[in-house]
Amino acid sequence: MSIRKHYSLDSSTLKLTPDFVNGLLTLVFLKTNTEKSGLFFSDYTLKHYLEKEYKYDIKIITDEQDSLLNKSTGERRILLFKYLINQNPDFLIIDNPFDTLDTRHVKLLKSQLYDLSFHTTIVQLYRRKEDVLPFITTELNIDSEYKISAKKSSEVRETITSSELYDEFPQSLSNFNSTPESLVRFENVSVSYGDKPILRAINWEIKKGESWYLKGPNGSGKTTLINMISGDNTKGYGQKLYLFDKQKGSGESVWDIKQKIGLFTTNLTERFDGSSTVIEMILSGFFDSVGLIDKPSNLQSKIAEQWLSLLSLSTQRNTRFSTLNESQKRMILIARAMIKQPPLLILDEPTSSLDDIGAERVIALIKRIVNQSNTALIYVSHRQEKNLILNYTFELIANKSGSYGICSKSLL
Secondary structure (H helix, E strand, C coil), rough: CCCCEEEEEEEECHHHHHHHHHHHHHHHHHHHCCCCCEEEHHHHHHHHHHHHHHHCCCCCCCCCCCCCCCCCHHHHHHHHHHHHCCCCCCEEEEEECCCCCHHHHHHHHHHHHHHHHCEEEEEEEEECCCHHCCCCCCEEEEECCCCEEECCCCCCCCCCHHHHCCCCCCCCCCCCCCCCCEEEEEEEEEEEEEEEEEEEEEEEECCCCCEEEECCCCCCCHHHHHHHHHCHHHHHHHHHEEEEEEEECCCCCCHHHHEEEEEEEECHHHHHCCEEEEHHHHHHHHHCCCCCCCCCCCCHHHHHHHHEEEEEEECCCEEEEHCHHHHHHHHHHHHHHHHCCCCEEEEEECCCCCCHHHHHHHHHHHHHHHCCCEEEEEEEEECCCCCCCCEEEEEEEECCCCCEEEEEEEEC
């Protein structure tokens, strides 16, 4: 049993920075011993080491023969944790440590944190209640004046379901009636980077209106697969990869492909985090632009308003996108990706780093898209959301000779 006190803090309503967390929590928990030292496990810390390598070719977490830049987000987080605990800190602040980690690495990290808890004070910041570590002894609240108090044991919160969204699904302006039945087809496609095999003999077909859960361990090639489909990876050229019934490299442009695909990734919130208003952000989806660069038609404006109504965000139409909370940003960017109701929608980790309520809102939106549109879905996530059931699963099985894929159909 752990002999130390360990703390948890719901960070979903706070805008936390490394300076805030380190300064405040160090002062509160360790002020009686100024010789204590601590470290911060978070995306902020990871970004610092990525910038060191990208700008100055300084590698701290990896050896000289390896690179953070070539790792998936999950692999980067694992390397960061190993690096931090090797410094033997007196306390460790961990900010949502399980985001983007596969099941195996979540179990491994939990086991390592448990072992660490015997000699290191752990302060866990979380957004999803299910992620709170079992050895945590004290749960805390921080108010707007940074005063700390014990959290109430009973907390009532509203559950958001898809029935609470706007009744009518937005109309479609684009005409994709001529789209073939087969949207994506891999036939024995393999990918290597140098001498390192990533994917081996992938066979996978996605048809109109299907919903797929793409899963696999960190580094198994999920991002490579997605980028081959979206046109951001050239490894598909010269192989039997067919997009909308045309072989990759047979004359279609990347622009032609992107016109038929809606895409959400978590880094889009940073890319589009500018001065655009919420309504401008949704409308920009018609023009595939960063911000609104063309004047929309009356019909385009009407459809954008319908999406705002669906999301219950009509009152925020003229609000700056950058001021929204994270779940609102995700929903707006998903609406932007869907505004043309393309044949295919790719959602890469849409609920990562969200709190329970924010994740429920996003999942409610995804369920409406699956049930009330003709758009096929590829949903990529390490976290199995219990309220989201899709038609099929394509699972990548990691192997030294390259990951191979297994297709399965939902039993429900």
